[in-house]
Structures are given as C-alpha cells and as structure tokens.
C-alpha cells in the first residue's frame with residue numbers, strides 16, 4: 001500500500017470519528033457528577049496506523065457501548081489538554097521528551113525496538129494523553145469530582161527514558177510524580193489488571209516504599225514484557241510494598257477471584273491515600289495478543305472493590321485508565337463495567 005492510500009484511510013477514519021463523537025454525546029446532561037470521563041478527538045488520535053492492534057477506533061468502540069448503557073450520562077465529560085514539557089519531565093528524561101518531539105521531523109520510523117512506531121502527530125497525541133490525566137488529577141484534588149476514567153491512557157510500559165509496548169509517554173508515572181511534588185500526596189495505591197505487567201510503573205518505583213503496587217497479569221514467561229515475577233516485591237526500604245501475581249495462560253474469572261483477596265489485603269496493610277487503576281481489557285477471552293480468559297465480571301469486581309477501599313482510606317479518590325485491550329467488543333464491555341463500578345451503577 002502506498003503512502004497516499006494510507007493517508008487517505010487515516011484521514012477518513014479520523015473524520016468519521018469527528019462526525020460521530022459529538023452526536024453520541026448529545027444525550028449527556030450538563031453538571032457536576034462524581035466521575036469525570038475523558039473522551040475527545042485528541043485522545044482518540046493516540047493510535048497506530050495500518051492495522052496496528054492499538055488503532056484509533058478504540059475510544060469510539062467503548063463510547064458506543066457506554067452511551068447505549070446510559071453510563072456516559074452519569075459522568076461529566078472533560079476534554080484533554082496538551083501536557084507541558086515541564087510536566088512530562090516530572091517523570092520522563094528531558095532527552096527522551098525531545099526525541100519524541102522531533103521524531104517526525106527527523107523521519108524516525110520507530111521509537112523502540114519495533115512495537116511502537118512513530119505515527120502522524122505522535123508528540124501531540126501522546127502529550128494529550130498525559131494532559132488529560134493531569135486535568136483529571138487536578139479535578140480530583142480540587143474536589144470537583146471523586147473519580148475519573150480515561151479510556152485512552154494507562155500507558156504502563158513507557159519508561160523514564162524510552163518508549164515500549166505501544167506506550168510513548170507514561171501518563172501514570174507523571175500522575176504519581178505530580179501527586180508527590182505538586183499535591184504532597186506520597187502514599188499512592190496502584191492497581192493494574194491489564195494482562196501485561198506494568199513494568200513502566202514497577203521498575204521506576206521499585207525502591208520507593210510509598211508506591212503501593214499490585215499487578216495481576218499473565219505469567220511473564222509466556223507473554224510480553226516477561227517481567228512481574230512473584231518474587232519481585234520491591235527493593236530496599238520498599239521490600240514488601242509491591243505485589244505481583246502471575247496467572248497461567250487460559251486462567252479466567254475463577255483464578256482472578258481466588259487471587260483477589262491478596263490484592264485487597266495488600267492495600268489494607270498499607271492504606272494508600274489515593275488510587276490509580278490501570279484497567280486494561282486485554283485479559284478478556286478472545287484478545288488477539290494474550291491468552292487469559294476473563295469476562296467483564298473481573299473488571300466489575302475490581303472496580304467495585306477498589307471503590308470500597310478508596311472510600312475507606314483515600315477519601316474515595318480513584319483515577320482509572322483504560323490501558324490495553326485489542327478486541328473492540330471486549331474493551332467496550334470491560335471499560336463499561338469499570339465505569340459502572342466507578343459511578344456506583346453496579
């Protein structure tokens with residue numbers, strides 16, 4: 001396929017999204033709610049071309065289902081803003097931010113070893129993912145909402161100085177650093193139920209005793225990124241603050257539910273003041289990139305229980321991020337289950 005044809009396909013897909021999004025949101029009521037929902041065209045634009053599993057149609061797939069179930073009307077929608085460079089470098093290395101900023105003009109094809117290609121508008125879209133997260137954070141911290149969901153976000157493989165696994169800037173890492181530096185909230189709970197290990201959050205905070213980390217994922221010996229072994233429990237003063245749970249390929253809801261009390265006990269032991277929830281949908285049965293067999297009941301359970309924990313220790317504060325998920329029907333149902341949990345509809 002030549003470049004002109006590719007560009008045409010990209011343009012028509014983007015135009016379709018612009019046309020359909022506002023129409024879907026017409027049913028939305030104005031006014032403050034407990035939950036902010038981040039959906040807009042700048043976030044939808046975070047995606048890779050040419051049939052890449054992380055395409056630009058994922059936000060729309062979720063939104064159609066969430067609107068159909070009446071969930072969007074129970075939220076306040078907020079648009080993304082572009083994160084400032086000074087905000088990105090709270091987590092990322094300055095030279096890496098510069099590399100992404102100049103990637104297109106320098107004609108770079110890839111930002112890593114092959115999973116994360118440079119795409120049109122890569123810096124702008126990636127900085128909007130972080131900017132939406134920071135808007136959500138300020139909304140929660142200023143008391144305008146209790147919780148937020150950002151379907152296009154939760155880019156948990158990006159490290160401080162590198163892209164990885166479809167992730168350019170790590171919005172979760174920037175939120176954690178911002179909580180500490182701007183808001184003085186140090187003890188942060190991080191729950192990650194994406195099928196892949198959240199290595200871009202785990203390793204930068206491996207020796208940080210205040211990042212209370214719990215990640216349940218498919219066994220790294222069978223899946224990217226190959227990390228998140230159960231013996232990885234934190235280093236030095238942080239020993240014991242990190243919980244990694246590995247499930248074998250083809251494990252499903254029953255195995256998740258059996259493991260769940262360990263996650264709850266972990267958070268009960270450390271009582272974080274704020275929760276971040278990476279609710280990747282790629283653990284659902286039928287995902288093209290992984291082999292777990294969850295149903296959306298897993299996401300519903302995690303969201304409901306996290307609301308309970310947040311109400312207990314964290315003044316109710318939860319920011320949820322969509323993370324991975326490559327089967328469009330699956331991600332629509334999993335993220336809708338999370339939104340239902342966050343809004344108290346289940």
Ligand SMILES: [Zn+2]
Nearest residue numbers: 194196282324
């Ligand atoms: Zn994933």
